[in-house]
């Protein structure tokens with residue numbers, strides 16, 4: 001059973017406890033406001049507070065939402081990712097661009113992209129390196 005002050009916060013989308021704040025008008029208690037302890041969102045009245053024990057409130061996110069695989073790149077863009085760039089350097093301390101020497105994301109897109117001549121074979125990896133982005137992009141074959 002849900003605790004009396006448990007809410008499905010519509011501001012942060014989490015199940016959280018609400019903190020009751022009495023509202024006074026002069027010395028007269030006028031009502032209560034409720035504050036989400038997770039994000040601090042303030043509901044001005046009991047009626048406005050999305051208590052969890054209330055009949056299933058509309059939630060922004062449900063557990064039924066399919067876990068969408070991130071496929072943000074089109075095939076044409078895919079090859080322009082830093083991960084496929086000749087300047088992309090991966091070492092145990094992170095990944096960076098060899099041109100700017102800045103930390104970079106494998107999924108980054110860059111004007112100075114230069115196609116890598118061949119798939120990088122890391123010295124410490126076995127002969128058939130696993131595509132580190134396979135999970136992100138799907139099991140595409142790399143024909144560079």
Ligand SMILES: [Zn+2]
Nearest residue numbers: 009012036039
């Ligand atoms: Zn909240």
